[in-house]
Amino acid sequence: QVQLQESGPGLVKPSETLSLTCTVSGGSISPYYWGWMRQPPGKGLEFLGYVYYSGSTSYNPSLKSRVAVSLDTPKSQFSLKLTSLTAADTAVYYCARAVDSNPFDIWGQGTMVTVSS
């Protein structure tokens, strides 16, 4: 059974870069999409971006200049980088998996990231 686990810092300073990693266990990287979503406290879900197992990527245009998602297939991991952080980036960050032409069906438990000095 496939499981996803996010890891990374819980506290980041404004203007810095957030780096999160999602480790995939119990399954293969291919042929799936691997994505990142976030949820500010008390608010709804926002799609950030995804990487396909082939390496192609797609991002939310509202964040496109600040976000990057990459894949490390040998380690069964994929990562999120988000630059120029502000307090508005404080949220629970989720990683998730999708099959082609399907929604994200398997999600990690989420990791809380606070942006504060």
Add this chain to the structure above:
Amino acid sequence: EIVLTQSPGTLSLSPGERATLSCRASQTVRRSYLAWYQQKPGQAPRLLMYDASSRATGIADRFSGSGSGTDFTLTISRLEPEDFAVYYCNQYGTPPVTFGQGTRLEIK
């Protein structure tokens, strides 16, 4: 991007009652690529429905989805205590993937 608007914002019902949740898209959802998720406090979203009307693996048959084009509905035929949660619709047919703002289903 496609904006999804969910209504009502909050729905207050009793166990055993029928719940009807709505999701309206700002433009046609390609191929009815519309999903519904359930989220409980402190938990990740759980996929309930995909392709507007297909139940995800392990989802009880009291959950059903319908709709096409720009109007979609999630129906819970007879509410169980564990169904009280927040529900989100999601379109994955046109990049970028977008989510509705959520409907909170609370116990009356």
